Amino acid sequence: MIDFYVDRTGSVPAYAQLVQQVREALRLGLLRTGDKLPTVREVVTSCAVNAATVLKAYRELELSGLVEARQGAGTYISGTLGGSADPAAMDRLRGRLRTWVGDARQAGLEDDDMRALVTSVLAEPPGELSAEQRAAQAQAAREQQNPRSAGPR
Amino acid sequence: MIDFYVDRTGSVPAYAQLVQQVREALRLGLLRTGDKLPTVREVVTSCAVNAATVLKAYRELELSGLVEARQGAGTYISGTLGGSADPAAMDRLRGRLRTWVGDARQAGLEDDDMRALVTSVLAEPPGELSAEQRAAQAQAAREQQNPRSAGPR
């Protein structure tokens, strides 16, 4: 059971935070089709928000086909998000990212610095790879297909 | 000269978008002390927002010590953000991240999937559970929630 966390100090609407947490959990595989979301009243008491706010979040999720609400029963996951990726590949990517984050922290970068870097790289137009980057990418792809035969790091 | 971009379709306040763009440019080294920001009226015409909105953004930046506004002259960068990291190290980290993003794309991940992964890794305290352990925990929680049925209906 996902448990929500709402931060009212910022300017991010509470309902948007709830929606985003469900979407993120779906992307990470922490929620699957059939899983039950907390009831509206549970979220109301645990997050100190209004029922209409929770309902707005759940309704937005339902409109995008991610959940299904049934009166008297509850709200259940009914869709997927991106999760078409192989869990094992996902896990390898997470491990490499964890290493990268560790190195970045050691270089003095704060979390926000890393987030800015990610935003910047994701915004770069794809397909402008240098030969060096292409080689590195090919090597990494080989390692991902055959994780046992670890090549030069 | 930075040029702002404001998206009014979402629920993110316009002034917050301006602030965030300046902070991000500072973190990436795209803006330095002494650089001039666009004038209030320039932003008003280029982004179709109100002068009060731009002023609110610039004021917030000034309160956090990042910029300095001088009447009749303009608004200038007067502070730094995190960017204490060595530019060369920054470049290396960017290159590695670019490779990682390429591999993630090849594995079928969308940009939002990667963002969720980054958020998740940044949120885990040093020495956190591995992805497999987290998945196992999520599965156990699901089974405890729905002991006999596999889903709704």
Add this chain to the structure above:
DNA sequence: GCAATTGTTATGGTTAACTAGAACACTAGT
């Protein structure tokens, strides 16, 4: 059938973000 639980709707009020238009105050260049 009945009671408890759940999602849903309705009404009204509060607050903050944003917009609009105008005017003011300071500075730099001529």
Add this chain to the structure above:
DNA sequence: ACTAGTGTTCTAGTTAACCATAACAATTGC
């Protein structure tokens, strides 16, 4: 001194998010 460009303030209005309360509707479990 003058003009133009700059940041700044003011008043007023619109919109959206959120809260509070209550009632309604459908399902579940006994």
